Amino acid sequence: MDTDTGAVATRAYVLHPDLTSDRERRDPEPALAEAIALAEALPDLEVLGGEVVRLRKPDAGALFGSGKLDELMAKLSAQEVGLVLVDGPVSPVQQRNLEKAWGVKVLDRTGLILEIFxxxxxxxxxxxxxxxxxxxxxxxxxxxxxxxxxxxxxxxxxxxxxxxxxxxxxxxxxxxxxxxxxxxxxxxxxxxxLHRASRAKVPFPVVALVGYTNAGKSTLFNRLTGAEVMAKDMLFATLDPTMRGVTLPTGMKVILSDTVGFISDLPTQLVAAFRATLEEVLSADLILHVRDITHPETEGQKEDVMSILHDLGVAEDVPMIEVWNKVDVADPERRAVLQTVADRTENVRPLSAVTGEGLDGLIEAITHALDDARTVREIELPFEEGRKRAWLHEQGVVMDESQTETGFRLTVAMTARQEKRFREL
Structure with missing residues (x-):
């Protein structure tokens, strides 16, 4: 396999250290599969495979014990591996010693995700x-x-x-x-x-697609908007939020935002670095949580996404619809169970972003959830209510503002949810 530059791709091998003493460790096999998929997201790597390496505790100097080092060395040499990806943290000392022992480049999980980003x-x-x-x-x-x-x-x-x-x-x-x-x-x-301020003047609700990486958000975004956003079976295919205006069949106009996929154990410094890619979620009136409902770790993935949404302060605040995607690849028995559960559960919609099955039901749910779409009205605030005025500006709902003799006259576009919060101030 060659890259676009004509250079031969680097042969890579993935290792997932499974710390048996860690009670909160992830199921190692799906974790390894995810790490391999991460590696395959880089175009200039030829991923040969990977393995789980069980450890009671990591060696401070080289992560793995001497016996395991030699065993892996033989395997890496036989396959002419040029890069080893360790699915976990590797200290600078461990990295240097591993590279010296094996004669290959070594990259830890954070370094790999940074490469993909x-x-x-x-x-x-x-x-x-x-x-x-x-x-x-x-x-x-x-x-x-x-x-x-x-x-x-x-x-x-x-x-x-x-x-x-x-x-x-x-x-x-x-x-x-x-x-x-x-x-x-x-x-x-x-x-x-400036862009966000100009968008706030358009009194349309923002619908943000979030979900675990590779759940099918970009495919659903394309189906809803007709836009050619990159949608591949590849982790982290979307990094920068892509926004499109969409007119629903009822005539309601919404702004749809596609965001970066979440992933388990994403290093905190990366969550902070990419907070900007999630900022459209912060101003969303509705969140579509897209799940790959056929994934063996779908419940764990949901927990990861909800945890980050909670950290961002939107999990309890913003209405949410769970989109159970990829039902087209589930077997008939599983599909029947999913449909039964969905029918009994509020704000859940099973569908296939690939075939379009279930899309009408989702659009109906979006329309229903946004019945409290933004309404435009005028508010007069005396000078002493500066806190309320500041809050309105923070929300990005101020369309126009002028000063009067006693205070401020503001034209605002708010959802019912925002109006309720405004009255509670």
């Missing part, structure tokens, strides 16, 4: 967010190269590529680069604020 980021802000996350990650790993700052290809250079050399990073240079990136990000953020 870099390869997928499409907007200026997305690229800057990736660079900052990568710099923060690499700042603690001064044994690694910094060639991605003079980018010669997509990705961050962790995997390896033409013209790259192993040099020691200079901490001050990293800090200076971080400062430059923050300044650029501030400029981009101000531009985005």
């Amino acid at each position: 870099s390869d997928r980021a499409a907007t200026r802000e997305g690229v800057l967010q990736v660079e900052m996350a990568a710099l923060s990650y690499q700042r603690t790993r001064l044994v690694r190269a910094w060639t991605h700052l003079e980018r010669q290809r997509g990705g961050l250079g962790f995997v390896g590529g033409p013209g790259e050399t192993q040099i020691e990073a200079d901490r001050r240079a990293i800090d200076e680069q971080l400062t430059r990136l923050r300044r650029q990000l501030d400029k981009v953020a101000k531009t985005r604020e």
Whole structure:
């Protein structure tokens, strides 16, 4: 397999360390399958496979014990592996010792996800967010190269590529680069604020698609909008929220937003770095939680998504419809059970984003949920009610504002939910 540049793809092998002493550890087989799928999301890798490595406790110097190191060395050498992806955290010391022992590049889970984020980021802000996350990650790993700052290809250079050399990073240079990136990000953020302010003046509800990565969000987005958003059977296919206006069959206009997929054990610094990619969720009037209902870990995936939505402060606040996707690949008996459960459960809709089956039911549910769509009205606030005025601006619902002798006259577009919260202030 060749990459677009004509270079031969790096042969990669995935290891999932299963810490048997960790009571909260994930089921190792699905975790390994997910890690392999992550690796396959990078275009310049040839993923040969992977295995679960059971450990009672990690070795501080090399993660694995000497016997396991030798056993893996023989396997990697026989398959001419050039990159080992460890599905978990690897310290700089462990990374260096593993690379020395095996004669290959080693990348941990965070480094791999950063590579994928870099390869997928499409907007200026997305690229800057990736660079900052990568710099923060690499700042603690001064044994690694910094060639991605003079980018010669997509990705961050962790995997390896033409013209790259192993040099020691200079901490001050990293800090200076971080400062430059923050300044650029501030400029981009101000531009985005203007875009969001102009969007807020359109009194249409925002419907955000969220879900575990690879659940089929982009496929559903395409079916609902007709847009050609990249939709592949690939983890992290969408990084930057894509927004489209959609007119529902009832005539109601909504703004549909497709967001980055969630994933278990996503390092906290990456969640923070990509908070901007989820900001449309923060202003959503309705959330569609798209689930791959046929996945063996679908319940665990739901918990991961709900946990992050809870952290973002929207889980209890914003109405939500669960979309049970991929029913077309379930066997008839399973489909019957899913339909029975869905019929008895509020705000659940089974469908197939690929075939369109069940789509009418979802659109009906969206319309029903948005019956409290934004209404435009005028509000007069005295000067002393500055807190309420600030809240309205924070919500992005102010369409127009003028000052009177006694205070402010505001034209606002609010949903019933927002009006209720406004009255409670």
